[in-house]
Amino acid sequence: INCGVIIVAAGRGERAGSHPDGPKQYRRIAGRPVISHTLDAFVKWAPDAPIVVVIHADDRDLLAAALLQVNGSSGNIRVVTGGASRQQSVLAGLEAMAGADIEHVLIQDAVRPFADPALLDRVEAALAAGARAVLPAVAVADTLKRAGIDGDVAETVPRAGLFAAQTPQAFHFQTILDAHRQAAAGGQSDFTDDAAIAEWAGVPVRLVEGAVGNVKLTLQKDIIMADERLSAPLP
Numbered sequence: 001i002n003c004g005v006i007i008v009a010a011g012r013g014e015r016a017g018s019h020p021d022g023p024k025q026y027r028r029i030a031g032r033p034v035i036s037h038t039l040d041a042f043v044k045w046a047p048d049a050p051i052v053v054v055i056h057a058d059d060r061d062l063l064a065a066a067l068l069q070v071n072g073s074s075g076n077i078r079v080v081t082g083g084a085s086r087q088q089s090v091l092a093g094l095e096a097m098a099g100a101d102i103e104h105v106l107i108q109d110a111v112r113p114f115a116d117p118a119l120l121d122r123v124e125a126a127l128a129a130g131a132r133a134v135l136p137a138v139a140v141a142d143t144l145k146r147a148g149i150d151g152d153v154a155e156t157v158p159r160a161g162l163f164a165a166q167t168p169q170a171f172h173f174q175t176i177l178d179a180h181r182q183a184a185a186g187g188q189s190d191f192t193d194d195a196a197i198a199e200w201a202g203v204p205v206r207l208v209e210g211a212v213g214n215v216k217l218t219l220q221k222d223i224i225m226a227d228e229r230l231s232a233p234l235p
């Protein structure tokens with residue numbers, strides 16, 4: 001199918017702490033930047049898909065170095081500058097693809113380097129079946145508690161029907177572009193994922209099974225665990 005990919009990588013990664021390699025999407029796991037691994041997955045899955053990588057203006061050299069370490073052809077990759085929030089960065093990526101006659105788009109966090117082909121196939125299958133918005137998610141396994149202001153537990157939140165959202169989230173291109181433009185025009189700027197913008201715009205979001213291994217690297221420990229996972233010999 002006619003599908004573009006947007007990789008958002010304009011964040012500063014402050015929760016992971018500062019590091020000489022730069023923000024967490026440029027930290028090395030198994031010897032290569034996180035974003036090189038993220039790109040590998042998409043380049044391998046859809047070698048002809050146009051890819052837009054959204055970066056911070058300060059990170060041009062870091063990205064150029066990371067692109068040299070992608071496994072496979074990266075000939076379809078364009079680079080644009082993002083904004084102060086993830087939402088603004090995604091919109092910059094969508095605007096860069098507008099007019100290119102793209103039917104569907106996959107939107108991926110650069111800091112999720114473990115998207116596997118079966119997951120991408122499931123997301124694509126839901127689009128092919130007619131969904132305009134697709135969210136990979138995993139059922140919450142832990143018991144959930146809401147904290148009170150005193151630091152004690154205020155209540156137990158029933159976890160039935162609760163899912164943790166992942167990326168890539170996938171959309172009919174014009175539908176998500178319109179929803180993002182509307183959200184920006186309406187001054188809505190605190191959406192942390194694109195499915196939430198689709199929900200806000202009244203677009204039904206289809207849930208598909210995510211992958212437990214498709215973790216987001218947020219904290220320093222996540223980067224260390226990802227490095228160990230890739231570097232460790234298979235059991």
Ligand code: C5P
Nearest residue numbers: 008009010011083084085086089110111
């Ligand atoms: O900050 P958070 O962990 O939610 O970021 C998720 C993804 O969004 C990361 O890949 C990050 O680089 C990206 N992002 C962005 N522009 C921002 C903030 C985050 O592209 N202003």
